[in-house]
Amino acid sequence: MTSEAIIQSLASGLLMGLIYGLVAAGLALIFGLMDVVNFAHGEFLMTSMYAAFGLFLAFALDPLASAPFVAAAMFVFGAVIYLGLVRFAMSASANAGMVQIFATFGLAIVMRGLAQLLFTPDYRSIPHSWLGGKTLHVGGIFLPAPQLAGAFVSLAAFGALWLVINKTDFGRALEATREDAGAVALVGIDKKRIFALGWGLGGALVGLAGAVLATFFYIYPDVGASFALVAYVTVALGGFGSVFGAFAAGILVGVVEAGTAFILPASLKYLGIYALYLIVVVVRPRGLFGSL
Amino acid sequence: MAASSHESARRSNLFLAVIVVALAACLPFVVKDVYLQNVLVLTLMYAALSQSWNILSGYCGQISLGHALYFGIGAYATLLLFTKFGVLPWFGMIAGGGVAAVVAAAVGYPCFRLKGHYFVIATIVIAEAGLLLMLNWDWAGAAMGIEVPVRGDSWAKFQFARSKLPYFYFALGLAFVAWLVTWKIEDSRWGYWWRAVKDNAEAAESLGVVVFRSKMAAAAVSAFLTAVGGGFYAQFVSYIDPESVMSFQFSLLMALPAVLGGIGTLWGPAVGAAILIPITEVTRSYAGGTGKGFDLIVYGLLVMGIALGRPEGIVGAFTARKRAKAS
Numbered sequence: 001m002t003s004e005a006i007i008q009s010l011a012s013g014l015l016m017g018l019i020y021g022l023v024a025a026g027l028a029l030i031f032g033l034m035d036v037v038n039f040a041h042g043e044f045l046m047t048s049m050y051a052a053f054g055l056f057l058a059f060a061l062d063p064l065a066s067a068p069f070v071a072a073a074m075f076v077f078g079a080v081i082y083l084g085l086v087r088f089a090m091s092a093s094a095n096a097g098m099v100q101i102f103a104t105f106g107l108a109i110v111m112r113g114l115a116q117l118l119f120t121p122d123y124r125s126i127p128h129s130w131l132g133g134k135t136l137h138v139g140g141i142f143l144p145a146p147q148l149a150g151a152f153v154s155l156a157a158f159g160a161l162w163l164v165i166n167k168t169d170f171g172r173a174l175e176a177t178r179e180d181a182g183a184v185a186l187v188g189i190d191k192k193r194i195f196a197l198g199w200g201l202g203g204a205l206v207g208l209a210g211a212v213l214a215t216f217f218y219i220y221p222d223v224g225a226s227f228a229l230v231a232y233v234t235v236a237l238g239g240f241g242s243v244f245g246a247f248a249a250g251i252l253v254g255v256v257e258a259g260t261a262f263i264l265p266a267s268l269k270y271l272g273i274y275a276l277y278l279i280v281v282v283v284r285p286r287g288l289f290g291s292l
Numbered sequence: 293m294a295a296s297s298h299e300s301a302r303r304s305n306l307f308l309a310v311i312v313v314a315l316a317a318c319l320p321f322v323v324k325d326v327y328l329q330n331v332l333v334l335t336l337m338y339a340a341l342s343q344s345w346n347i348l349s350g351y352c353g354q355i356s357l358g359h360a361l362y363f364g365i366g367a368y369a370t371l372l373l374f375t376k377f378g379v380l381p382w383f384g385m386i387a388g389g390g391v392a393a394v395v396a397a398a399v400g401y402p403c404f405r406l407k408g409h410y411f412v413i414a415t416i417v418i419a420e421a422g423l424l425l426m427l428n429w430d431w432a433g434a435a436m437g438i439e440v441p442v443r444g445d446s447w448a449k450f451q452f453a454r455s456k457l458p459y460f461y462f463a464l465g466l467a468f469v470a471w472l473v474t475w476k477i478e479d480s481r482w483g484y485w486w487r488a489v490k491d492n493a494e495a496a497e498s499l500g501v502v503v504f505r506s507k508m509a510a511a512a513v514s515a516f517l518t519a520v521g522g523g524f525y526a527q528f529v530s531y532i533d534p535e536s537v538m539s540f541q542f543s544l545l546m547a548l549p550a551v552l553g554g555i556g557t558l559w560g561p562a563v564g565a566a567i568l569i570p571i572t573e574v575t576r577s578y579a580g581g582t583g584k585g586f587d588l589i590v591y592g593l594l595v596m597g598i599a600l601g602r603p604e605g606i607v608g609a610f611t612a613r614k615r616a617k618a619s
Contacts, residue, residue: 089599089600092603093603093604094603095603096603097355098551099600099603101355102547102596102599103596103600105595106595106596106598107596109588109591109592110589110593111592113588113589113590114589117584229420232413233417236409236410240409267424267428270420270421270424271424271425274417274418274420274424275421278414278418281406281410282402282405285405285406287410
């Protein structure tokens with residue numbers, strides 16, 4: 001076990017971790033805003049990947065070029081899901097928590113069914129993407145170019161998100177709604193509009209993640225499931241609802257996954273993440289960066 | 293509510309259950325088609341599983357989406373004990389139930405301190421970790437799974453190649469036992485404690501309810517019954533692998549009948565299973581064979597419709613109306 005191999009594994013973990021952070025960002029944003037866990041988050045990701053795949057087939061657009069379009073489409077999709085489904089789940093007369101869980105689970109199953117219907121259960125991939133198969137060789141370690149690009153997209157997205165949340169009126173309204181959804185109505189903020197925009201923004205973030213993943217990962221109807229579980233773990237670790245907590249937790253998750261794959265057989269790499277989740281929430285039941 | 297009317301309501305519930313079981317026992321004389329008998333067996337099995345899930349998640353309010361773990365433990369314990377040590381499935385199912393109850397307590401010990409979504413995700417994560425371990429455990433067949441060795445039809449070895457009827461009656465018995473356990477618990481000290489924990493754990497604790505031990509007991513009972521169901525399923529399908537008994541879809545399938553019928557109600561899981569399982573099985577065989585995903589779409593729409601349209605469940609809506617009329 002050489003130090004070079006350890007650094008290599010750390011570097012791949014870091015890149016993947018940044019992408020995990022991006023995958024989880026939308027989930028964290030929505031949770032923080034309105035206390036709803038979107039159990040169809042993995043299927044949002046799957047849809048984004050197919051969208052990137054479709055744009056590639058139709059216009060030969062590389063996923064990195066089509067990412068803004070995918071994000072825009074997913075913004076609309078997220079807002080529509082809020083207005084058409086989640087809004088009603090939130091106003092359920094009984095068992096509201098349970099209703100949210102099963103309404104979004106139902107949505108996830110429908111989306112998977114639609115993906116099978118439209119694209120068959122086959123595994124797809126985008127051949128000859130700009131960066132596919134290329135690696136960057138830096139000081140004895142190899143960095144796969146698609147993951148590197150994904151990590152940069154993630155950094156850029158979190159940077160933009162920070163600006164939106166801290167420097168715009170919308171961001172301030174978002175923060176205010178998140179702190180006290182009841183009180184914002186008194187100062188003339190339309191809560192429903194903020195929620196819809198929040199779902200849109202969450203959709204756009206997962207759209208970016210999907211486009212990034214489409215450059216190097218297989219695309220199939222169930223692809224969202226394993227990423228979703230990692231995203232839930234990431235969001236919980238970060239402290240539910242803390243977007244930048246999810247960013248840090250994503251990096252941690254990526255590094256732990258790479259570390260586990262280093263010690264145990266690769267097929268057990270998720271065990272490390274699961275163990276990390278259990279240890280953190282048991283020792284600190286509010287996640288790493290969550291507040292009480 | 294006066295004690296006597298409470299007692300008579302409980303007695304009429306028991307009476308009703310005996311009648312329902314007696315009528316159900318006659319079903320195979322009417323339904324002779326093997327495929328439909330298969331659907332009946334699955335319906336009864338999910339009624340039993342959902343009733344077990346309901347004990348922890350409905351009555352005690354600890355929403356578990358990881359019951360596939362206990363189902364898988366039951367299935368694997370039954371088949372491993374039989375194939376490796378020649379232990380008859382009857383004892384295997386009980387042993388599986390025991391292991392599952394211990395695992396549930398071990399899992400519960402750290403996890404019952406978690407609240408809300410943290411707890412739900414912990415149950416999913418632990419079940420997925422169990423699935424990963426089974427996929428990599430060579431002695432237990434790893435991803436290849438294990439098969440029930442064919443030893444001819446026998447009650448002792450609980451395998452029947454020629455007829456579905458023995459499975460049907462076992463599943464009916466299991467569903468009735470799970471119902472009876474719930475019925476018994478409803479009126480016991482534990483039952484009141486669990487509902488108190490569900491409604492408001494802090495208030496319950498201040499009134500002297502041992503919250504933590506209540507949750508542990510609910511988890512153990514729930515896991516035991518679920519594992520017996522898993523052992524039954526393994527014998528029924530006679531071949532298991534990790535994906536076919538421990539995947540997340542089982543956790544969801546165990547919860548849904550209770551959600552449809554009414555969470556935390558005595559009759560909810562049975563009513564929900566009687567509606568949901570035939571619909572999903574029939575759509576799966578007519579629309580799913582082509583692999584086109586129609587069955588998933590129907591199923592998903594059903595789940596969404598149930599959640600949005602009947603948040604208190606069918607039984608819950610019925611009792612709410614009765615209560616409103618009484619007052």
